[in-house]
Each structure stands twice: as structure tokens, then as C-alpha cells.
Amino acid sequence: MTGYLLRRLLGLVPVLLAAATLVWGLLFALPGDPARLIAGARAVDPEVLREVRVEWGLDDPAPVQYGRYLGRLLRGDLGVSYAQGRPVAAILRDYALPTLTLGLAALVLAAIAGIGLGALAAWYRGRAVDLGVLVLALLGASTPVFWLGLMLMLTFASWLRWLPATGYGLDGITLPFTAARLPEWRHLVLPAVTLALVSMGGLARVTRSALLDVAGADSLRAARARGLSRPGVFLRHALRRALPPVVTVLGLQLAGLFGGAVATEFVFAWPGIGKALVRAIALRDLPVVEGCVLLLTIAYVLASLVVDLVLPLLDPRVPEGTGLQ
Amino acid sequence: MTRGSRARLAVAAAFVCALPLGLAACGSRSPDKTAPRQVFRFRLREEPPTVDPAQMTDNLSEAIVMNVFRGLVAMDPESLAVVPAVAASWTVSPDNLTYTFRLRDGVTFHNGRALEAQDVVWSFERVLKKETHSPRRWLLEPVTGALDFAAGKASSVTGLSTPDPRTVVLHLDRPFAPFLGMLTMGGASIVPREVYENPEKSYLRAPVGCGPFKVVRWEPSSLIEMAAFDRYYGGRPAIDLVQARIIENQVTAFQEYRTGGLDSLDEVPTDLPADVEPEVLRYPLLGIGYIGFNLDRAPLKGNPALRQAINYAVDKEYLWSKLLPGANIPGRGLIPPGIAGYDADLPGYPHDEAKARSLLARAGYPAGRGLAPISLWFNTSGDNRRIAEQVQADLRGVGVPVTLREVDWAAYLKAVEGSAETAGEAQMFRFGWSLDYPDADAVLRPLLHSKNVGPAGNYFRYRNPAFDDLVDRALTLVDPAARADLYRKAERIAVMEDAPLLFLNYFGSMTLFKPYVKGVTPTPLGEFRIPLERLRLEKPAS
Numbered sequence: 001m002t003g004y005l006l007r008r009l010l011g012l013v014p015v016l017l018a019a020a021t022l023v024w025g026l027l028f029a030l031p032g033d034p035a036r037l038i039a040g041a042r043a044v045d046p047e048v049l050r051e052v053r054v055e056w057g058l059d060d061p062a063p064v065q066y067g068r069y070l071g072r073l074l075r076g077d078l079g080v081s082y083a084q085g086r087p088v089a090a091i092l093r094d095y096a097l098p099t100l101t102l103g104l105a106a107l108v109l110a111a112i113a114g115i116g117l118g119a120l121a122a123w124y125r126g127r128a129v130d131l132g133v134l135v136l137a138l139l140g141a142s143t144p145v146f147w148l149g150l151m152l153m154l155t156f157a158s159w160l161r162w163l164p165a166t167g168y169g170l171d172g173i174t175l176p177f178t179a180a181r182l183p184e185w186r187h188l189v190l191p192a193v194t195l196a197l198v199s200m201g202g203l204a205r206v207t208r209s210a211l212l213d214v215a216g217a218d219s220l221r222a223a224r225a226r227g228l229s230r231p232g233v234f235l236r237h238a239l240r241r242a243l244p245p246v247v248t249v250l251g252l253q254l255a256g257l258f259g260g261a262v263a264t265e266f267v268f269a270w271p272g273i274g275k276a277l278v279r280a281i282a283l284r285d286l287p288v289v290e291g292c293v294l295l296l297t298i299a300y301v302l303a304s305l306v307v308d309l310v311l312p313l314l315d316p317r318v319p320e321g322t323g324l325q
Numbered sequence: 326m327t328r329g330s331r332a333r334l335a336v337a338a339a340f341v342c343a344l345p346l347g348l349a350a351c352g353s354r355s356p357d358k359t360a361p362r363q364v365f366r367f368r369l370r371e372e373p374p375t376v377d378p379a380q381m382t383d384n385l386s387e388a389i390v391m392n393v394f395r396g397l398v399a400m401d402p403e404s405l406a407v408v409p410a411v412a413a414s415w416t417v418s419p420d421n422l423t424y425t426f427r428l429r430d431g432v433t434f435h436n437g438r439a440l441e442a443q444d445v446v447w448s449f450e451r452v453l454k455k456e457t458h459s460p461r462r463w464l465l466e467p468v469t470g471a472l473d474f475a476a477g478k479a480s481s482v483t484g485l486s487t488p489d490p491r492t493v494v495l496h497l498d499r500p501f502a503p504f505l506g507m508l509t510m511g512g513a514s515i516v517p518r519e520v521y522e523n524p525e526k527s528y529l530r531a532p533v534g535c536g537p538f539k540v541v542r543w544e545p546s547s548l549i550e551m552a553a554f555d556r557y558y559g560g561r562p563a564i565d566l567v568q569a570r571i572i573e574n575q576v577t578a579f580q581e582y583r584t585g586g587l588d589s590l591d592e593v594p595t596d597l598p599a600d601v602e603p604e605v606l607r608y609p610l611l612g613i614g615y616i617g618f619n620l621d622r623a624p625l626k627g628n629p630a631l632r633q634a635i636n637y638a639v640d641k642e643y644l645w646s647k648l649l650p651g652a653n654i655p656g657r658g659l660i661p662p663g664i665a666g667y668d669a670d671l672p673g674y675p676h677d678e679a680k681a682r683s684l685l686a687r688a689g690y691p692a693g694r695g696l697a698p699i700s701l702w703f704n705t706s707g708d709n710r711r712i713a714e715q716v717q718a719d720l721r722g723v724g725v726p727v728t729l730r731e732v733d734w735a736a737y738l739k740a741v742e743g744s745a746e747t748a749g750e751a752q753m754f755r756f757g758w759s760l761d762y763p764d765a766d767a768v769l770r771p772l773l774h775s776k777n778v779g780p781a782g783n784y785f786r787y788r789n790p791a792f793d794d795l796v797d798r799a800l801t802l803v804d805p806a807a808r809a810d811l812y813r814k815a816e817r818i819a820v821m822e823d824a825p826l827l828f829l830n831y832f833g834s835m836t837l838f839k840p841y842v843k844g845v846t847p848t849p850l851g852e853f854r855i856p857l858e859r860l861r862l863e864k865p866a867s
Contacts, residue, residue, distance in 0.1 A: 030735070030736070031732075031735065031736040031739050031740075032733070032734075032735025032736050032738065032739050033735070033738070033739055034735075036735075036738055036739070036742070036780065037734075037735055037738070039458070039460050040374075040380065040381075040382030040383065040460040042382040042383070042460065042761075042782075043771050043777070043780060043781055043782030043784075044460055044780050044781065045460070045462065045463060045781060046744075046745055046779065046780055046781060048458055048459070048460055048462065049780060051455060051458050052458050055458060083374060084374070084375070084529065085375070085377075085380075085526060085529055086526065086529055086530075091545070094545035094546075095545065095546070098547075150576060150577075153577065153580060154580065157580060157584060158580045158583060158584055161584060164586070165577060165580055165581060165584070165586075166570070166572055166577060166581055166586065167586065168544075168547055169544035169546075169547025169548030169570070169571070170548060170568070170570075266573055266574055267574055267576075267577055268577065269547065269570070269571065269572040269573065269574070269577055271544070271545055271546035271547040271571075275546065275573075276546065279371070282733055282734060282735065283734075283735070284735045
């Protein structure tokens with residue numbers, strides 16, 4: 001077990017190195033001069049531009065810049081943001097909490113709704129409920145999140161005025177959840193539901209097909225023969241056997257939610273990693289882009305690791321460490 | 326359950342449990358629930374790139390900096406006259422070389438320390454210092470010895486002295502008319518040394534000045550809160566707390582304004598509901614919008630007739646009254662209304678297709694024959710695409726083919742600016758210029774002086790010694806009428822003879838204010854220069 005964990009964590013190193021190199025190369029190849037952007041939005045004195053290049057080492061040859069960058073990473077130093085002049089680690093800390101809050105809330109909602117709807121569709125296979133769930137899942141998966149977010153905002157924030165559209169920064173969100181903190185948590189509802197609706201569709205479809213796959217299994221027939229009721233078999237045996245693919249998808253979505261919530265963050269003015277990453281790319285703020293990408297890479301690898309650890313618990317036939325590999 | 330599976334379960338459970346615990350730990354900062362009496366909330370479309378006055382070059386940063394900091398002098402938002410700020414008074418020597426400022430008594434920084442003359446010297450030297458890399462260094466370069474200090478050749482600025490703790494003397498190499506106006510800019514703010522020497526740069530999130538508001542809270546990418554400073558030398562503002570809310574999306578911001586989450590909004594939707602219309606404030610700004618011509622690239626190079634033809638072909642009236650109605654005024658020239666040198670009689674280029682066609686023929690391209698498509702570059706932002714498409718359509722109407730190139734800001738700057746030696750790739754480019762200080766020099770010199778070719782501002786790569794000479798001479802004069810006269814002459818040369826750009830508009834702005842926000846002073850200095858210390862809220866009791 002420990003050996004397996006260590007192997008997996010060590011496997012993170014080449015993945016991170018590859019991600020770091022890829023991002024560095026891509027940003028280096030993009031048109032646009034970071035020094036010019038560091039020097040501000042206005043016309044700039046060429047002398048100041050030269051000084052900025054020297055200060056940040058941007059006039060060095062590419063291999064030198066790359067070597068310095070890797071050296072810095074190996075020392076665990078994420079560097080300083082070109083645009084903000086602050087350490088990247090501090091910037092990532094700023095954005096990690098809102099991202100984590102939104103991502104987890106959306107995942108919980110998506111899991112409850114997606115697995116529930118998928119189970120419902122499987123139970124009523126071929127009937128109106130099944131069709132309804134499939135249509136809903138298709139709509140959820142194919143609706144642009146930007147549009148969906150705006151529609152939810154216009155309906156629930158502007159028209160009905162039930163929920164705030166924005167305001168994460170006004171109140172923050174603190175734990176544990178109590179009635180007194182309801183005003184804080186209300187800010188989370190619309191963005192989390194928007195994100196959840198999009199993830200929910202895929203989960204419902206996977207749950208439905210996984211349940212249908214195991215429906216005819218011998219073990220289920222045997223359980224029925226032992227006198228268990230149909231709902232009992234469904235809940236205690238079928239659902240448990242159908243869970244591995246669902247958990248696999250859930251794990252990937254968890255990681256994806258951390259970086260893939262850009263449109264939701266944009267609509268609801270949510271200060272998350274995705275938005276920070278897009279802005280950093282626009283400003284050619286290499287250290288921040290790198291920091292965000294490394295963080296997201298770690299999130300993906302850890303999520304897959306968690307899935308691998310959970311799968312054998314759900315289904316003993318799955319050998320240890322084969323889940324997502 | 327076997328031992329192994331128990332261990333696996335424990336690891337998984339620990340990970341799942343650790344997440345909310347981590348959340349709880351991170352979320353321990355408890356928001357302040359004591360609601361102040363008067364809270365004014367306005368929107369910023371992005372997080373300000375910086376709140377360090379020495380680094381500030383954009384208007385989002387101004388929204389914070391101009392409320393937190395003060396310089397020796399300030400600019401009256403309405404009359405644009407230079408008025409006292411940290412300096413209570415000043416005198417200028419008869420030769421216009423020596424400026425003596427007498428500091429006001431009782432000016433205090435937000436950290437409680439009294440401001441002294443030495444702080445002025447330190448702040449100015451900080452802007453000049455090489456290590457600061459300040460894009461505003463030029464503000465103080467007219468001071469004697471400033472260039473030597475900036476180059477590291479001198480340990481202090483010889484033209485900067487403090488005969489006593491309440492007096493600052495600035496000595497210039499030569500008379501420089503706009504100098505006092507330049508000292509009103511954010512870059513010349515006075516900062517406390519003990520805060521701005523901090524190598525951790527805590528001032529990037531917790532700036533300390535002596536202005537009417539102090540930053541009390543900064544939620545990244547989301548909110549900046551400024552509280553009234555009780556010991557502000559101009560008297561405590563009526564507003565207790567200002568909340569700058571960062572909301573990128575225009576639709577979201579407008580909904581937030583409508584539902585009461587904002588008291589003011591800087592971006593007004595084009596399809597504004599009728600009931601909100603009375604809340605719009607329209608006012609002119611000191612700036613111009615244009616499409617620049619790259620004079621180092623064919624076919625615009627060496628062909629003023631072609632450039633004039635393009636100017637006549639574009640219908641600026643239609644652009645700003647029908648396509649994008651708002652506060653922009655159709656452009657005729659470079660110097661915007663409201664400052665000395667503005668030429669009300671400058672004809673500019675009113676829409677005239679017949680003239681455009683005849684000039685096109687004179688340029689060597691009758692009906693556009695033989696003219697390869699000209700690239701018009703713009704960055705993805707605001708109404709740039711709609712403007713570019715309209716210009717493209719107007720030019721196609723007279724036979725000038727145009728291809729559009731839309732890119733992001735970084736790629737755009739590279740294509741437009743080039744370097745001092747090499748022209749950028751763009752042949753035409755959509756841009757604008759806001760004046761740093763209300764003086765004709767602040768538009769003519771950076772944009773068109775031959776010394777500023779390239780990233781320094783002259784993206785057109787315009788070089789005309791007669792123009793340079795007029796602008797240089799005007800700078801050394803002190804008589805306002807004589808200066809204005811030289812600027813008018815220079816503008817006529819650039820606009821009516823050389824036409825290095827397509828004059829689209831004089832800037833105007835539209836800002837929404839709720840009816841209960843009183844004391845709003847619209848100012849041509851910019852949307853975010855409306856003085857917040859003059860505001861008060863008269864909300865009906867709920």
C-alpha cells in the first residue's frame with residue numbers, strides 16, 4: 001500500500017516536469033512581449049523597457065531562461081508574478097479557496113442529482129421517466145455554461161430576486177455552516193448549480209448505463225432468488241456494482257471543475273483559479289500561468305489517485321491501483 | 326474487512342475529511358459585520374494591475390490610487406486648474422526655473438505618521454530610481470540632476486531640496502510649462518518611506534498614503550474596500566466606506582446595478598432600459614479615439630493623399646450617433662475640447678465620398694485600382710470589432726480594400742508598436758489616447774514627436790521636423806496664449822497636411838449613478854477621477 005502510494009506520488013514528478021515544459025514552450029512561442037506588458041498599459045520609455053528586460057532576465061537566450069525557470073521550480077520556488085509583483089504562491093493561495101469551495105459544492109450537487117437521476121432512469125428503463133432523464137442529461141451536457149449561468153442569474157437573481165448573483169468577496173464563505181451564515185452561503189448557490197447542471201448530465205448517463213449493464217448479472221438473479229425485493233436488490237447490489245465507472249467519472253470531473261469553471265467564474269464574478277489563469281495568459285504572466293497549470297496538474301493526479309484507492313473498496317474485483325490507468 | 330482494505334478506506338476517508346477541514350482553516354477570516362452608515366459601491370471591470378503610484382499607468386489603478394494618495398498639488402476636477410494638496414501654497418521664480426512648495430500643517434499618513442518635506446524627496450527619488458522601473462519616471466525628469474540620479478551617476482537629485490521640514494524646492498534645468506500640471510498625476514504621489522521600503526512589498530495589497538480613503542480590505546479579484554480616513558487634511562469624507570467590486574462581465578455588472586448591489590456603473594449597455602436612462606451621466610473626457618496609420622509601411626507610407634482619402638471616406642457622425650450612440654463626439658483632430666490649444670475652427674475631415682474618391686485617384690489608386698488590401702488590427706475588447714467593421718464598410722464604399730485582424734492585447738501591442746528602429750506589422754490599428762495631464766503637450770508630444778517613434782507612443786512613426794519644432798518651442802514658453810497658438814499650428818500641420826491617423830472621436834464617457842448618490846462631479850480626467858470624498862448618499866429610509 002505505502003509502496004504503491006509512493007510510486008504514484010513519484011510518478012507525479014515527470015508529469016509535472018512535462019506540464020511545466022509544455023506551458024513554458026507554448027507561452028514562449030506566443031506573440032507578445034512580457035516586458036512590454038510589465039511596463040504598463042501606456043506608451044513606454046524604451047529605456048524603462050530595457051531595464052525591465054534585464055531585471056526579469058527576459059533578454060537572455062531561450063535555453064538560459066528555460067534553465068533558470070526549471071532550477072527555480074526544482075527549488076520549489078514558483079517565482080514572482082510579472083504583472084502583480086507578488087509571489088505566485090501567495091496568488092495561488094488567494095484563488096485556491098474560492099475554487100475549492102465552488103468545485104466541491106458543484107461536485108456534491110452533481111453527484112447527488114446525477115446518480116439519483118441515472119438510477120431513476122435505469123429503474124424506469126424505456127418509460128417516460130427514462131426518456132425525460134436522458135433528454136435532461138443531454139441538455140445539461142450540451143448547454144453552454146456561459147449561457148446557462150446568465151439565464152439562471154437573470155431568472156433567480158434579477159427577476160425573482162431569490163438569490164444574489166455575485167458577492168463572494170463581500171461576505172466570504174466560512175465554515176461551519178450555520179443559519180447565521182446563510183447570507184454568505186447564498187452566494188454559492190447559483191454558480192454551484194450552474195456548474196453542477198453541466199456535470200450532472202454525464203454522470204446520469206454513466207450511472208444509467210452502468211446499472212443496466214449489471215442488471216442481468218447472475219449475482220443479482222441469485223439475490224432475487226434468495227427472496228430479496230426488487231428495490232432491495234437494486235439498492236444493495238446493483239447500485240454498488242455499478243458505482244466503479246461512476247466514481248471514475250466523478251474523479252475526473254472533480255479535477256476538471258478546478259480549472260474548467262472559467263465561464264461560471266466569469267458570469268458570477270467568482271475569483272477562482274480558472275479566471276486567474278485566463279487573465280495571466282492574456283498578460284503573458286508566465287510565472288502565474290505556470291503556477292496555475294502545475295496546481296491543476298496536481299489536482300488531476302491526486303483525483304485519479306483517490307479514485308484508484310476508492311475503487312477496490314467498492315468492488316473487490318478491481319485490483320489495487322488499476323482504476324484510471 | 327481485511328487489514329489492507331481498512332487501511333485503504335482510512336486513506337480515502339482521511340483525504341475526503343481533510344478537504345472540508347482545509348476549507349475551514351482557509352475560511353477563518355471572518356468578515357466585518359458592523360455595517361457602516363454610508364457605503365458607496367462601484368464596479369471595476371478588472372482587478373487594478375497595481376496600486377503602487379510609481380507603477381500606475383491605467384485608469385483602473387487610478388480608481389484606488391487617486392483616492393488613497395495625494396501629491397504636492399492636485400487638479401480641480403471641473404476647472405482643471407492646479408490646486409493645493411499636500412502643499413498649501415507655492416511660488417514660481419520669475420525665470421520659471423524654481424518651484425518652492427510650502428507644506429500644509431497636519432498632513433498625516435494612514436499609518437499615523439506626520440508627513441514631512443523629506444517624504445516628498447524620498448518619494449520623488451523612488452520614482453526616478455532605476456530599480457523602481459517606474460513608467461512615470463519622465464514626470465520628474467525635468468528636475469535638475471534627475472537624469473544623473475536615475476542613471477546611478479549621483480546619490481541624490483541636485484534640483485530637489487528641503488530647506489526646512491515644511492518646504493520643498495524643485496529646480497528645473499529649463500522652463501517647462503506643463504510641469505506643475507504633471508505633479509498632479511498619481512505618479513507624483515507622496516508615500517511613507519517606512520512602508521514603501523519593505524522588501525516584502527506589503528504595499529501592493531495594503532497601500533499607505535495620505536488621501537481621503539485608506540484601503541482596509543482586499544479580496545483578490547473580487548473586492549477592494551476603502552474606509553474614510555478620519556485625519557484627512559481636507560476633512561473626513563461623508564462616505565464611510567467605499568467598495569470597489571470587481572465584476573468582469575458587463576451583463577452581470579448591469580444586473581447587479583439594477584438589483585441594488587452597485588450604486589454606480591462605469592459601463593452602460595447599448596440597449597439601456599428606459600427607466601434607467603435618467604441615471605446616465607454623460608460627460609466629455611480628455612482623450613481621442615483613432616485608427617492609426619503605419620507611415621513606415623506601404624501603401625500608407627509617403628502618401629498623404631491616400632491617408633486623407635481614408636479620413637474623408639469614414640462617416641464619423643454615423644458611427645457615434647447611430648451605430649454606437651453614447652457620449653463620444655465625432656473627431657476632427659488631436660487636441661480635445663476643454664484644454665488650451667483646442668481649435669474650434671479646425672475643419673478635420675467631414676464625411677465626403679466624392680472628395681475621398683478624388684484624393685484616392687490623386688494618391689495613384691483611382692477607385693482603389695491597384696491597391697492591395699490594407700490590414701486593420703484591433704484587440705478583442707469593447708466595441709472595437711463594430712468600429713473596425715464599420716470603417717471597413719465605409720472604405721470598401723470608395724474602393725479601399727481592408728482586411729480585419731483581431732488579436733489579444735499582447736499580440737496587438739507587438740504588431741502595432743514595433744521598436745524604435747523597426748516598424749510593427751500592422752498597417753492600420755485601432756487605438757485611443759487619454760491625456761495624462763490637461764495640456765496639449767500631453768497628446769501632441771507622446772503621439773507624434775519624432776523622438777517617440779515606437780513603444781514610446783508614436784506608433785504612426787510620424788516624423789515632421791516642422792511639427793517637432795513647434796511642439797518643442799511651445800514647451801519652453803510660459804505665456805499660455807503663445808503656447809496655445811503654437812499647438813494649434815502644430816495640430817494643423819499634422820491633421821490637415823500629413824494625416825498620420827484617422828480621427829475617429831473625442832472621448833466621452835457614460836456612467837450610471839443611482840439617484841440617491843449626491844455630490845457627483847463629472848470630470849474630463851476620467852470615469853474613476855470623480856472625487857469620492859465629495860459624495861454623499863441620500864437613500865430613502867427603508
